[in-house]
């Protein structure tokens with residue numbers, strides 16, 4: 025019975041068990057001792073199981089504490105959700121984030137970003153669309169550490185990827201006016217895993233919209249519910265603009281999505297630039313796009329909570345394949 029329950033935990037896209045594994049009384053399945061003659065390989069390690077249960081309880085309690093249950097519902101139903109600027113509680117961060125991204129973008133090009141006309145960014149034609157993309161931001165300004173540790177965004181990412189999840193990359197996009205749209209895709213597909221994708225998230229994205237997002241501003245678009253297809257769009261679907269449903273999002277919002285959710289972006293038709301901070305996360309067993317762990321300074325570890333070390337890969341215990349936490353991460357979605 026306990027094995028079946030754990031299996032459901034693995035396969036459920038809701039990530040919520042139908043039955044709790046209860047320690048204690050002899051008339052609950054978990055209270056029965058397995059006969060000692062069975063080889064340990066037939067049974068889950070009880071210690072590991074309890075670690076997974078405790079992680080699940082913590083993750084769901086944090087969702088409750090921060091009043092995020094409706095966002096969890098949106099993630100489950102649509103595959104994405106939007107934290108409003110009021111919900112992020114991060115109004116004071118927006119101006120410094122924008123200033124840091126514009127400064128870093130200018131350092132690369134040698135030209136200040138023309139935020140009014142966007143003319144400095146008409147000529148960018150990258151595989152990621154008509155954008156200037158700047159990686160490794162966590163190493164460039166401490167303001168990005170504060171963004172990473174935003175409690176509601178982190179709680180929702182943790183719901184999707186578990187407590188041991190890591191930052192794969194933290195980067196910025198400055199998108200200029202033009203004709204390029206970004207074809208529909210899944211982030212899961214970019215992780216290199218072979219389809220079909222599992223129904224639970226292996227990667228997830230929290231993107232800070234630092235300017236207003238809508239269709240003519242070159243905003244992101246989603247296919248609601250597509251995370252349940254567990255596959256990337258076909259070629260025809262990827263370029264079928266009729267599938268693209270634009271988001272209307274106010275500057276300062278954080279858009280969060282499951283790695284299976286189909287998304288793309290419209291061309292920016294308005295003058296000016298669209299600016300975003302992309303926080304891309306994965307489960308701890310996937311290789312990150314940026315190997316930040318060895319590069320994070322002692323000062324950065326000192327000024328942030330312990331979770332920062334886990335997120336950036338600087339924490340040692342994740343590299344111990346036999347620690348209860350690592351073993352439990354193969355059992356429960358929330359570890």
Ligand SMILES: O=C(O)CCC(=O)C(=O)O
Pocket residue numbers: 153197206211229231243244287288289300302
């Ligand atoms: O913000 C956009 O234009 C799309 C970003 C995107 O596709 C991604 O971060 O995976």
